[in-house]
Amino acid sequence: MAVLVLLLVLLMVNPGISQSNNSENDVNTPIRSFCGRNRPIVPSNFINNRNSTFTAIRRQLSNNNVFYARAQSLLEGDSVFGVTQCRNYLSTSQCMACFDAGVSRLLSCITGNGAYVFFDNCFVRYENYDDFYDDPNVVEDAGITPLQICGNQSTSHQPTTMFREVVDGLLLDIKDATPKTSNFYVASTRQITSGNAMVYSIAQCVENTSQTVCQTCLNTIYTYLYNCLPNTEGRSINMGCFARYSETPFFNDNQTIDITSFLKGQALIWLFQLLLFHILAVPQSIIWHSSKVSIIAGAIGGTVGLLFILIVLWFLLRLRKKSKKSEEGNCVTVYSPDLKGAINYNYKDLQLATNNFSEKNILGKGGFGEVFKAILDDNNTVAVKKIEVAHAKAKEEFENEVKLVSNVHHRNLLRLLGWSSEGSHLLLVLEYMPNGSLDKFLWGAKRGTLNWKQRYDIILGIAKGLAHLHDEFHVKIVHRDIKSSNILLDDDLQPKIADFGLARFQPEDQSHISTKFAGTLGYTAPEYALRGLLSDKVDTYSFGIVILEIISGQRCTDTNSDRPSMDYLLEHAWKLYENKKHIKFIDETLDVNQSQEEHVMHIIEIALLCTQSPVSKRPTMSEVRLMLSTGQSLGKIQLTRPTLIDQDRRIQIGSSNKAISLGKVSGMPKELEANEQLHGEKAYEKVDVMEKGMNVATTLL
Template identity: 55%
Template sequence: MPAALAVAVIIVLAVIDVGVAQQPISNTNTALRFACGTNDAMSLATFSRNLNSTFSQLRSQLSNTGVYYAQAQNFVNGDAVYGVAQCRNYLSSTQCLACFDVAVSTIEPACGSANGANVILDNCFLRFENYDGFYKDPQGSSDVDVPAICGNESTSEPITAFNQSVEKLLSDIRDATPRTSDFYIASTRQVGSATNATVYAIAQCVENASNTICKNCLNTAYNSLSSCLPADEGRAINVACFMRFSEFPFFQNNQTINLIPFLAKGSSSKSGMIIGVSSGAGLLLLLLALFLWFRHWSKSKAVGKGDALDASELQGAKCYSYQDLKVATNNFSEEYLIGKGGFGEVFKAVVDGGNIVAVKKLHVGFRAKKEFENEVNLISNVRHRNLILQLGWCIDGPELLLVLEYMPQGSLDKFLWGEKKGTLNWKQRSEIIFGIARGLVHLHGEFHVKIIHRDIKSSNILLDSDFQPKIADFGLARFLPEDQTHVSTRFAGTMGYTAPEYAIRGHLSEKVDTYSFGIVALEVISGRNCSDVNDSGPRTEYLLDRAWELYEKGIPIKLIDEAIDPNEYQEEGVKKIIEIALMCTQSPASLRPTMSEVYIMLSSEPELEQRQMSRPTYIDVDRRIHIGGSCE
């Protein structure tokens, strides 16, 4: 048996759970807590219009796949209404909206004309006030320390083993959650070693809160929940965070998040898989896809009547016919063309009775069609608000086709140095940098398969109607043909964005994406292409050269795009992001932070811990090496 196949089989056998059916999911949308404000609106008619409009906007945002947090506001003619809603990340969009609707129907009759209210359910929460301060500080003046809601029954498992397992699991998710990109963790733990029982737990903070507020709230929640033991379930409810444990499953087994990257600084999951390294990796993914299909099939066979599995457990992508996509794009005509890239052309299309999508034509011929299908089906289960959703594929025509969600604003590069140059303000740019970081954190450590993108660049960042970024082309780098001008036999990437150790020696790790993120962040700040040369000074300077030179002189703020209004930003905040970007481009790769560490730094106070840094190494488009640190 070849070594790669042996390793793949060992990994698959290590995680396969043959013949054990997932228990029915235990979830309800019963209100756990609600509170109404003590003051009435000034004008009930105006207040009602603003409240209904706010609820409508929140619901519209939550209807988008991968969106679990929404905020909206309306203040026409006074009686302002500021609202937030958040769903648990294990829900499908349909389930999220169902919970939101219950929340609305709970608040409206109970609170009448009160100009503030909040309601917390197992699956979501909803809050509105007549002020916006709680967006950044969700605790506000109305929050109190609420006792945990404990189950009425004691655990059926050995009490000591159960208590120890629950306390360790809750402790781990308490510590890990503030370090994730969206303040959310779902995890499981086996109860002792002499039983097959499992305990399930989640923790979630209000996404727009600060890291400090999240930590403090979860510490309180952990202490509160500990008092529930040995009850078989418990919930800690607070307007800033929510924590829950249960003997009974309330999310699917494949919806857990790897805790390791968020518990030990600098550690990474050794069991994660790198998509696109070699044919062995492709085979491994094939086996994993088959395993997931087998597990899904075995569960469906084992589940009895009335215990149907949630359709969101393993949704997969849809297989489209080539003829239908050909018609939808008018035979892939120029008038439908919306973009070109290393993978091929992208066309706008309308499918499935009115849905606008993007169809990407991949120039890879018939190579590895079945492998392509299995990988795309697997990657289609990666759902995050900062990652492009892959809706389907087609393999029955002369090209391989991907069907993706449509991004109306197009790619980021158009707004930095293309036809829409200079139109992004600082708030939009900073949110784009944060969003890219969030998406990479999810790819590297929050999905059950580790995915290294390998080609992060501004043209692979797409913007939705609200200018929120979505990373495109993740997991598909291995399908790039080797005759592309920016692709060699040693790596798939784009010169200027590619980490030196990968471009020179083929050394691939998640730190390759960290390097590329740093370059893109500098592009967003400066509005300048990393490959453009500045010949106006005494020597030729690329963007990374310029950023480092200004950093050494203590004036990194001069890197910022002159098109941005100076009144829109604080210099310390911009300086911090530039410093983080330069940390990301350090060599060797061990000096770079992980993306989870990057996101924590971006979310923290402006002051950064001082680090010794050296001039970064840069590989230009002509493959010339600008030496800084080691390329090993």
């Protein structure tokens, strides 16, 4: 064994001398590495097996034209399975030098039984399991996301759009060709201008994987590479593939691979795409990256193919003429059966309009992503909501919001203008509200700037929007997340309800539906949070809480005020109402006269009516709208104490002298105590569920 260790030390010396003119290939700087966290059972056995595996791999790489090698050592437990792959433009000595650099880097990983390191020229990886041989994405220690590395210099070629188009075309070609090659490797060049300027690019998948895995991997990292443009170079690494482009040569001109045969039928595809774009004006986002278009056009050829195209285009043209009659304005849109009424925007156009989703353009952050200000080509300003697909519920929220709201139009509902869904990029294009969200005016930077009339108009506008969702649209929609931060204000400070990602249909023949809790803690009705009973009255409850926030200028979960330390907003409002002192509930920054005071107190009573339990005591939003707009009195309606939270944060139901205490929810994580606006789906997943006739999903912070 000592001989093996000595041999390994000797092998660490870099023996390679470049046989290529590209000196860059002799530089092996790690660009991604990882040491596993699962400790070996017997470290000495693990180290011996790892050394044996490295030795066997290096022996294979010493043979000419061997760029992929794997080995394993299973002696005395603590098995080690290893694999290495070099880029095919390297010489044998360069490949071995890269491998040696990787081994040297990984020798320090002795606390875990798996590790990897990536260079431009190769990667080295070992694990204590062999699943990753055939599927490199199998990672047992931790989830690995693709890595994007862009150069820090923009191209000098003008216009940059030409550079972007040329490189993008090259990247698309190698992305499509690489999985079709026998060794999953392509190196190609493309001329930038009429001169001699060139761009160099390669793509490579792990050789032992499948064509499907390779294609999926390259589809993912292509997007990352495209985001590097118009920089002079870019790299993207995933566990199963690697791609790179650069204006600086990193392989020889005679090392390129002719990919023409792998792109057979591409010319016909381009013709088909051009006809679709210029004759039918189909948006580019549907055409240029559509696999269906490629499959159709690639499957046909010659005279028969051309005839087929002409027939299809004639048919589509007739359909387009018919659809034009129903289009509004001069904007060309493409509709999907499931996404009616929304424009399909091109991702790249939205990326440009948001200045590559710059932090300077951020308008706000939601449960599943960020919202950016964007200026489109027609100088219209919109808001672009970028959904984070890392969350399991992200795509569901995206599809839900588009399908539910694309046909809903009301002056108090934020209009969905369009969407974009390209690969992992999910974007919603929404109306831009220059005044931002209501909460900024209540306790944010604009606190105290709203007078009573403006606050009342906002309350009435929200009620009108909810009444439309519940009673005036052809189906009943429950928003599920009504809160001040989801109320946006236009130029005239008129409210628009936003963020329909959690919205749900409620069948007309059902008083409620049973579902998992989703919403924002503090605004959620007790029957929904406790038993998962969802109805339009859940929105009514949340609306009542928002009214109290608008009148008081305080958060519903804020305890840092003049009221008792553990009295949340609803309880504070109720105690003042009980003692006929609810005039003290009015925001101290609000200057109201005597007649306005009476009006405010009337609205407080409506808010408390909206928060009544049981559900049958709450009015519908149409009734609330009527009470607000006409000044209708509550009449003989007797208000009872709403569901409250006492000083021990115990959930109470019923009147103060007959409260049923359910006790504090056990196992409540600290992040729930610290974040009163944690997104509902996440809250449900993190809170222990107690089932004793009801599901306790939150303590209603």
